[in-house]
Amino acid sequence: MSGMHDVIVIGAGPAGCSAAICLCLRGRAVTILEKNRQPWKKLCAGGLPPKVVGVLPANLEGLVEQSVCKIRFGYEGRRSFELAFKRPVVHLVQRHLLDQRLVQQAVGLGARLVEGAAVVELQPEAQRVLVKTTKHTYQARVVIAADGALGAGARLLGHQGIRLCPAVQVDVKLSRRKMKPYRNMLACDFGVLPGGIGWVFPKRDRLSVGLCSFGARANLKAALEKYLRIEGLDSGRISPIESHPLSTWDGRRVFSKGSVLMVGDAAGLVNPLTGAGIRRACISGQLAAEAAHAYLAGGAVCQKDLASYDRRVNADLVDELARARLLARLFYRAPGLFYRIGVMNARINPWVGELLSGQKSYLEVFRELLSGGWISRPRPL
Ligand SMILES: Cc1cc2nc3c(=O)[nH]c(=O)nc-3n(C[C@H](O)[C@H](O)[C@H](O)COP(=O)(O)OP(=O)(O)OC[C@H]3O[C@@H](n4cnc5c(N)ncnc54)[C@H](O)[C@@H]3O)c2cc1C
Known part of the structure; x- marks a missing residue:
């Protein structure tokens, strides 16, 4: 059994690195447990809407290929x-190079990276969390589970609300x-x-x-x-x-269990309409790091600081995911029909680009859809 760690982050993808970087910048000691060894490859198309740039905790210099x-x-x-x-x-970036950049940034700021450490079980207890890997058992006051769609973090919540x-x-x-x-x-x-x-x-x-x-x-x-x-x-x-x-969002409202905070794909934060998840992985990582920092600063009595993480994710990310899910449920039920009346409609299709690039929110798209202007004044392609 290891000594007590303040924070253990599981997984060194965008969510885990964002959390680790945010904690290091606040002066916290962080250990990242990553099952792979560098260079690892996460299957991903590497598409980053411009609005990701504002939340990525590393610069993209030299990484953007198109x-x-x-x-x-x-x-x-x-x-x-x-x-x-x-x-x-x-x-567009090559995903393994983005991950390398994020890991370098986290390690450069002082995070300790343990590679080849696959977490098999998480055991939240009253004052600590036991983190069991294939080789060692670690203990930490807070754990940020950023181990993706199939990791121990998602398993701890039983994949409820994740599709x-x-x-x-x-x-x-x-x-x-x-x-x-x-x-x-x-x-x-x-x-x-x-x-x-x-x-x-x-x-x-x-x-x-x-x-x-x-x-x-x-x-x-x-x-x-x-x-x-x-x-x-x-x-x-x-x-x-x-x-x-x-790991698409399917109605989840709880993102933590005891002192374990789930972030990114472990929390099921992928957009169910487009499949994009990197931006929300970074944001949730940062929100979890802020909650963990407040909790550690206030002592063990401040469990409410950890509970604030659930509230922040619900407030900052879930409403838009719920709207994307509603649109996805409609669209993917009859894609041929919605392709013709929606995607091919010259009044609607510019919204796709605006949604992707972040110039428009799902709420704005819903409002415009409900206003009906796109029906009364159709414009052929
Ligand atoms: C085919 C495909 C294409 C995609 N394309 C895009 C896209 O273009 N744009 C976009 O925004 N999103 C895309 N996504 C989604 C995006 O890849 C994820 O949302 C994003 O990677 C989530 O980041 P994360 O850090 O939460 O998890 P991950 O990136 O999955 O990172 C998890 C990390 O945890 C490690 N890990 C896993 N299990 C354990 C364990 N037991 N112990 C220790 N470490 C562990 C992994 O090795 C990995 O390093 C795509 C996904 C897929 C499958």
Whole structure:
């Protein structure tokens, strides 16, 4: 058994690193337990809406491989059209390089990183939490569980209010000439997988091509092979298919148990409409760090400081997720219909870019949808 730690963070992804960085900046000693060893690879398309930049605790200098101002929408490769925006709607990075940058930042500020430490069980007790790894048992006054969709943190709350949506992705390496159509443009397809979404996210010399199902069970591998054919990418150098679930929000309101605070994918904070989760991973990591810092500063009697974490996540993140979930439930139930009347509607589709880039909130989109202006004055594409 280790000595008593003030804070242990489990997982060194965006949520864990954000929490660790925030705590280090407040002068706290932090230990990060990470099951992998560097360099590790988390399956991700690496899309960062510009509004992420404000909450990422490290700079993106040299990491952004493309900033896209165009989106090509399609429905099973048909009814496709391009939308152009004045400003970039998504910056694209290679995810493992982003994680490396975040880890360097945390360690540079004094966090202790223990690699190869897979946490198998969390045991919250009155004044401490026991953190059992495959090798050692640690004890800490506060634990921030940032161990993703399948980790011990999510298990502790029994995955209630989290919907694990299966996703697959490959990297396709292409010659410069074949990369040309994807310069400054990403592609989204809503029909290749019923109740799901397909994406082509371009990097400097490769494309991340993936699919996620938000609806019924489907053969994602076969659907991805079909999507690659539709996009004309099946002759490129394709990496083996990898899979990892998206930990989408499905009504959860509790994000802690005793002195264990769940953040990022461990809390199920992925957008159920788009599959994006990095921004909320960073924000929740910072909120948990602030709650842990207040708790440790006030002594063990200040359990209410930890409870404030649940309130802050509900206030800052959950309302927008609930609206995204409502939209997702409608959209993915009849994607063909909503693609025609929504995505292809020239009055509505600019909102997609505005939502992605953060210029518009889901609340504003709902208000505009309910105002009905987009129905009374239709404008053809
Ligand atoms: C195919 C795919 C594409 C995606 N594309 C995008 C995108 O373009 N943009 C976007 O915003 N989001 C995207 N997401 C979602 C995004 O990847 C997650 O929301 C984000 O990574 C969450 O960060 P996190 O730190 O909470 O968890 P993670 O990034 O999963 O990090 C968890 C960390 O904990 C470690 N860990 C796990 N278990 C243990 C354990 N037992 N003990 C110790 N350590 C452990 C892991 O090794 C990892 O380092 C995508 C997801 C998928 C699956």
